[in-house]
Amino acid sequence: MSRKRTDVVIIGAGWAGSILAKEMREAGRSVIMLERGPERRTAVEGSYPGSIDELRGAIRHRLFQNPAKTTVTIRNTMNQTALPYRQLAAFLPGEGVGGAGLHWSGVHFRAAPDDLRLRSHVIERYGKKFIPEDMNLQDYDVTYDELEPFFDKAEKVFGTSGEAYKIDGKIVGNGNVFAPSRSDAFPLPPMQDVHTAALFRKAAAEAGYHPYSMPAANASKPYLNSYGLQMGPCNFCGYCSGYDCFMYSKASPNINILPALRSDPGFTLISNAHVLRVNLDAERSRATGVTYLDQKADREMTIEAELVIIAAFQFHNVHLMLLSGIGKPYDPVSNTGVVGRNFVYQTLTTSHAWMGRNDYTNQFVGAGGAGVAIDDFNSDNFDHGPLGFIGGSPVWVNQAGIKPIAAAMSGGGKSSPRWGKGFKEALVDTYRHSFAIDAHGSNMAYRDVYLDLDPTWKDSYGQPLLRMTFTWKDNDIRMNQYVVGKIEPIMKALGARHYELGRLEYGEPFDTRRYQTTHLGGGAVMGADPRTSALNRYLQSWDVSNVFVIGSNAFPQGMGYNPTGTVAALAYWAAHHIRTRYLMHPGPLVHRA
């Protein structure tokens, strides 16, 4: 076994890891970043036309985690046997330099202020009794105002396109009327509406809602980011979600951060390095470094470090904490422990409108982050009092580019044949003339929805797989059905020839076979109370103070918005406190009460 030393070791080369690497280099610390997947440079592995091949890309999972090596097991309820997630479908974790940040879509939101302190907010507005008994509703223990400078910083790195509504409390534009005030405008103007987004904008306004351009980390113009790195304008190529951007237009660690680090002698990126565990001292109160498998040489290596950053993505972060013994594992029966607690996801349902036969929706045109949304039924922008649920959903047309294999798999409308006679006709009509409207909603945390280690199945490295216990609960189904009902007036205003509303149904379990989102959250959440959170408000482990865990694992519940804008802001927030306080005086940044 070979040993190396560094100031900071970072596990995972996605957004969270790359942000921390850049910040730690700016603080003058030596950094080694370990990534278990391969190298992925835009001009080499990501170049045109190899990057825009649907079969090789989204269908055969060129950029996603290969479950043959390691996966998870899943069950809906605690009395079931969890079974391996053998074929990727419901969610698509990334692998390789850039992580899922290379093949994400680019919808780039800031968390809503109410969502960051949801428990306090619900109690203030509706009273404590409003919270269902088995729901673990919690605050992040960080506020929008505290995070605002870091949201702003992230947008200037990502080159985000969008339209502000309020800056410094003054109304400045036609942005989202529900969005909180900002300290500055978006770095780039909003993306243009594709045809279907323009139709939605008009119909949503007619229905009395407040449409706005979605903030997109797809560049609407050429942009030089705050690290001096260049992005080119997005051409709506439509190979966006699930693909790497050959145009240098979609923000990724590979384009927006890593080029500023690669030639830095104090920074080392090691790919094909699968971290097996974080090593702790005998008291389990201090990390000494990490052990990884060099997959090319098939050799175990150990790195000693002063500071360990776990940035391997939400559920991999929880998995590494459980494998390493960082923090107390959650037990839903005794309701004790924190690692694995508050595992959450997102509710996503899609509705479809079929327009007239002379109206071509050209669904292959699109950019992953662009579109038009309404927030009238998101967060607490509407009165939940008479409705009896917590949470909400933005509703949007977010046409990322629909390719033909994916279109053929879902086929025509609900009543059309899946194959054979009549299939082609319905598929052609649907592909040419329809479009999708999503309700992209929150998901609350519950006592019996959690993560732990599987007792049976192992990965190819001999370690137990992570086990997910997850299903939909009535609160979230009620929320989804309510919001989807609000899409109907939009359908009417569109003058759609035919429409179908997609919604969750009571009693229908979470289905691992159908793609929903890769917006998994929680499992190692941030908070004020070490009995209900694994991390303090700076994403520092309560138990092992030289370990910070960065990712959507920190979210106490799933919000309606996509997570990455908030993950990036939390990464810069944690880095700021590491730089300004922790490095001077290593130790807990918050003391246990």
Next chain:
Amino acid sequence: MTASSSSRRRFVRNAAGTTALALIPYQGRPAHAGTSEAAVPFEPVFFTPAELEFLSAACERIFPQDDLGPGAVALGVPFFIDRQMDTPYGKGELWYLSGPFHEGPPQLGYQLPFAPRDLYRKGIAAADAYARQRRGRKFSGLSANDQIDLLTAFEGGGVQFPELNARMFFEQLRRNTLEGVFADPVYGGNRAMQGWTLLGFPGARADFMDWVDQNGAPYPFGPVSLARQPL
């Protein structure tokens, strides 16, 4: 329009061996409604001749020739599926296939110990045996209507083959057939980009700067492929 089997194989090899492929605009003949396209013969690398007969008949039922254009066989789908069996995907290297294996509720997903290759080998043998037992002939010898009846039964989940539920086999077949119709022709299916032409999908153009919103007008340009020349 017809290409020899050796030239078809060469294109596929090019796709695997090169990253930067020349792009040339679509020059093939557009698909005409009702044209009858002959299948291009090829040497299978995985399927036996008997298996290939089943495969051709079954994927043609899933994606049939009709007024809208050619079916799966004329589009080269059996060739496509045959070549896919020889990839990491076909060999099961993209699936978690470690035991133990237990069946569970459908929403927990695929739980068989089989790679795509095994699903075809076992599924075709079982489907032909089922056809002989129920209808007195192997699948490819049945009338189109009888074939449709059997596939409908497989899809419904009520037919149990010796080692797997027929539904698993059917879903694999449907999935790979549609991939073969709509994947880039460089993989051997979607012959002359007729799958894309049917949908109005422009293939690898990937630049719509001036077509972001044309107020519902149809996109005017034909598709382009990653292949060096149209197949």
